[in-house]
Amino acid sequence: MPILDYITVSFLVIPLIILVLNNLFSKQFVERINFKLVGVVAILQMALAVAGFSLLSAAHWEDYRFSLLWDWTMEEAGYFAVNSLSLVFLFCIGFVLLVAVLVAKATVEQRKTAFVNLVLTLLLGMNGMVMVRDLFSLYVFLEIVGISSFVLVALFQLETGLEGAFKYLVMSSLATVFILTGLAFVFMQTGSLQYAQAWADWLSVQGTAQLYTYLAFILLISGFALKTGVVPFHSWLPDAHQSANTAVSILLSGIVIKVAGIYGFIVLTKLFPGFPPVALALRILGLLSIVVGALFALRQTHFKRLVAYSSVSQMGYILLGLSSGTTLGFLGAMVHIFNHATFKSTLFTNAAALSAQAGTLELGELGGLEKKMPVTGFSSITAFLSTAGIPPLAGFWSKLLIIMALWKSEAEGFAAVALLASILTAAYFLRLQKKVFFGQLPEKFGAVTEIGGSVKFAELMLSAVNIAVGVGFPLILLFFEGRGLL
């Protein structure tokens, strides 16, 4: 089907073309249009992902292979491929990118060309990551994502940004060492790193060679855990996400940790289904993240830092969903990935609005802004209710699916703790709401007004998505059932 060829290739070619265009013309000209161009790229990516998804499911194909300028039908040639999983990820990437660009219009005032360049390389890296079919290529694109993220955090060369970027870089390079060492052991025993290779043989290895298998698993899991920022590998995450420009924080928290980290876990669990140690490791990491992340979030005094710790906590739910090893849990994790992208983007967009209008993000200084900034307050409350899993908002459904999957796969204890941890989530967000939007309005905020323009639009759009997904979720469940997934 040649149309799918065009669709799939454009996920890589369009960002490359825009990247070239962005550097081809004079700075004055480019800076007038490049944010709009990135916005168009984001919308196009969402549309193409939807189109590709419908074509793929209409044709009942498992995946669709393609290449850029080479013949992948050659013997042993490498290839890119899309399947429904990568298309869902591509949609989420486009969605978060759109929000980030809307916010960046308000928050990025200098170095626009460099910002757009880096966002595009980040986009290329993430799109590549979900479309490769080889563990080593996964690592290559993972590094592209990593390098772009470090430089994006350090972009404005403020003390905090540079510090966050350096910590992120050090932790990421440790993760690289872990992942590559793990891959070396996998490669040693299989002779290839392609997903399609017969991995089951490798798992049936007996004797002392089994030690290498377990070593590889430990290394790969800790590597991806470092990239995701789950407890106890989370030390870099709040620093990087707090110190970055808010538009960059949206990208990092909304999608980068999921593509760079969670997608790696998905590949591992897909490649080795029903391998108990992996499931157990994911469960323990997930549970630790949920509880410890929420406890840390409770005592934060900076808006963005609190939201970053909330990301750590929510990643735990996704890992728990993946650990169940069932379709139900996997669906729950995927829906939670999208929902988390929505509500985390909302909260960071609120942070952008607050810092633009009130000039600070310290919780101690803020207060009583509900009347002054009604849209920000409202979108913040929808995001908070969704994160805490209050029906009928989107977050409730994904958490429900995850907890049901855990219950069914006989991990009742984990399910119960995940359920109870929702109270912690509600607690830290209630504290946030109380400190920022309720209570006494400090005098210096008397003249604060609601933010306008693209940020307001992003807030309204995200709240609408949040509510619409929540209210319309039964339809999505029907769609899953129709495809025989439930």
Next chain:
Amino acid sequence: MDAVIYLSLGVMLVAGVMAVMLPSMTKSAIALAVASAALGMILYELGGIWAALFEISVCSGLVTVILISAISLSNIDKEELPKVYEDKKRMALLPYVLIAGGVMLVAVALWAGFTLPVADQAANLGTYLRGILWNNRQVDIWGQIIVLLTGAVAVVVLFRERD
């Protein structure tokens, strides 16, 4: 051939540990270059000629140049250096850690009777590196191109004076 590998491995380990332990940054960077060159030697001996070339020219050469220029940018008083960074004190434990780790690993290897049978490369002798890199790893080549683009953007951003 075996002797060269043993020797290079030894040099690599010693140079690597020295790179970590030496209090002077310049010497440390040079020790890193030596470790890198030793690795290049191992790669060459084992038949990875192109990888050896890259390792020696890029890692041993370019990275050292980058490090030395970064070090010279940040030149503080030579007498002050060890006092400020306390490398001697902070790194003092490393040899013991390594010896303990080494003894443990050797003991495990001997006890479990590990073997890593080196396979005959004859089956793959026909597939030259060029063939592999250009016919099987096109995805990686695209990845490398994008990595280099990212690197170029990063250098422009990071080394530009404040505007």
Next chain:
Amino acid sequence: MWFCLGSVINLPGFGWEIMMLIIGFLLIIAGAYCIIRTYHLLKIIIGMEIAMKAVTLLIILAGLVNGNLALAQSFVITIIVIEVVVAVVAAGIAVSLYKKYGSMEIRNLRKLKG
């Protein structure tokens, strides 16, 4: 003389392959130790490089063991390219930090806490 050296070190059932594996692990430990303990920003980059050297060694070893050295070699070349770009970015961030604080001390990095 070198051949004698080789045969002396060559313990029974313990070839250079295992030794390569062990030295790889030791260098990874050394690199990680360096990253954790040092107070100097550039020394962190050196630690990262040392660990990456060890990884390169392990990948080549893997290629030798499974008989696919050419593939391992192409991996190594890709890794080297990426490693250099990461080192440049790290050095760039370190130099920018130096310009802010006037020293390469990691103990300056205390703005983000909690």
